Amino acid sequence: MQLDDKICYCYGVSMRKLMNFSRRTCPKRPTQMTECLGAGTGCGWCIPFLIKIAENPDAFGSDDLTPEQYAERRKLYIKTQPKNTFDGS
Numbered sequence: 001m002q003l004d005d006k007i008c009y010c011y012g013v014s015m016r017k018l019m020n021f022s023r024r025t026c027p028k029r030p031t032q033m034t035e036c037l038g039a040g041t042g043c044g045w046c047i048p049f050l051i052k053i054a055e056n057p058d059a060f061g062s063d064d065l066t067p068e069q070y071a072e073r074r075k076l077y078i079k080t081q082p083k084n085t086f087d088g089s
Contacts, residue, residue, distance in 0.1 A: 005067045007049050009074060010042025018050065022057040030054040044081075045074045 001007075003016035013036060021036035033050040034040045040047045052059075065073070 001065055001067055001070060005070070007053075008037075008039035008042065008046045009071070010046075011038045013037045013039040013046075015053075018053050019057040022053050027054045043074075043078055045077045 001015060003019070004014050006012055007015050007018055018033065018036055018039060022033065025032065025035070027033060030047075030051040031040075033054050040050045
């Protein structure tokens, strides 16, 4: 995925915005990533990715998924999973 590809589809938040937010704010808890335009507060699909970005924004690569693969996996998630939450934060 590229920097301008969306990570949070619910609120249209790109990887670039999330990475820059994490670098700038150095969140102490992954839940603080929601302060970046509401990312992670919609369907919950992006929460695992937000946690990785919060832990190390410079190492995040979204598992080398294409934007199309990412979108397809999100569709499947929406159909099969309950709303996700941040664990233990």
